[in-house]
């Protein structure tokens with residue numbers, strides 16, 4: 001009774017035969033701990049506004065945001081990323097509203113920290129919600145985004161966030177040298193515990209379109225491009241050089257953005273630096289999944305969870321996603 005020689009000795013399908021052995025060999029899992037929930041905050045009370053290009057996503061006034069944040073914490077989500085919707089009358093060429101201690105972001109941080117202290121708050125350090133032209137920095141006469149002058153404003157903005165109680169500041173602007181300057185300023189001001197989540201490899205991506213609608217910077221930006229500071233989608237090695245600089249300057253965590261089209265970069269960054277590595281599943285990626293789901297073309301729950309799991313498999317330690325609340329709920333239910 002000899003083995004038929006043409007039969008494989010190794011049958012990978014054995015381990016896939018039953019649910020128990022599939023679970024035993026599963027290498028990566030998604031959990032609520034992996035999720036960071038990006039939210040848009042509005043002026044006023046009792047206000048909620050839908051974002052047309054992101055069905056299911058709402059801009060909320062601080063009081064409603066506090067309720068939402070309470071739910072997020074109950075679902076086990078560790079942190080929220082805050083994005084203010086600046087009223088047009090507070091936008092200017094010099095973006096001074098960015099570091100107003102009574103600004104919307106700063107007030108939202110204080111309200112969230114007092115109502116839901118266990119939920120980590122990540123603030124966005126960048127000037128685009130505050131400039132009248134929608135660029136992430138100050139402009140010279142030719143319209144070029146100035147680096148060092150912008151960094152000085154980012155430092156003031158980051159300090160105002162730390163002062164308000166944000167545990168994590170996340171520079172998303174891609175100016176050179178800003179991590180080092182922010183780190184020095186935080187230390188000098190005694191904010192030695194404030195973590196920096198650096199958007200280290202942020203690409204000049206068309207997938208940010210719906211976000212710019214959500215924060216109301218799309219109209220200001222018009223046809224303007226961010227290619228003189230955000231990275232060229234054709235580049236991979238440059239992402240490693242950018243990340244190395246941010247780590248050397250004092251970043252505690254690094255990020256790649258967008259997500260799904262850039263998972264090769266996530267893998268390379270994680271393998272090269274072994275740092276806490278985050279990925280941003282951006283607004284356009286959310287919109288794609290949502291649109292297909294609304295048309296009945298994709299199983300939303302299955303495709304979203306598969307997408308987020310693939311980000312973990314690529315090496316991400318955490319994911320910023322507009323699907324955070326849904327995903328945390330889905331992960332609680334047993335199929």
Ligand SMILES: NCc1[nH]cc(CCC(=O)O)c1CC(=O)O
Pocket residue numbers: 124126127128136172173207208209210211212226281282283284
């Ligand atoms: N500093 C701006 C910023 N911070 C986060 C996003 C995009 C997030 C998303 O698309 O979900 C952007 C947009 C941009 O760079 O134009």
Ligand SMILES: [Mg+2]
Pocket residue numbers: 174175176177200242245246
């Ligand atoms: Mg850089």
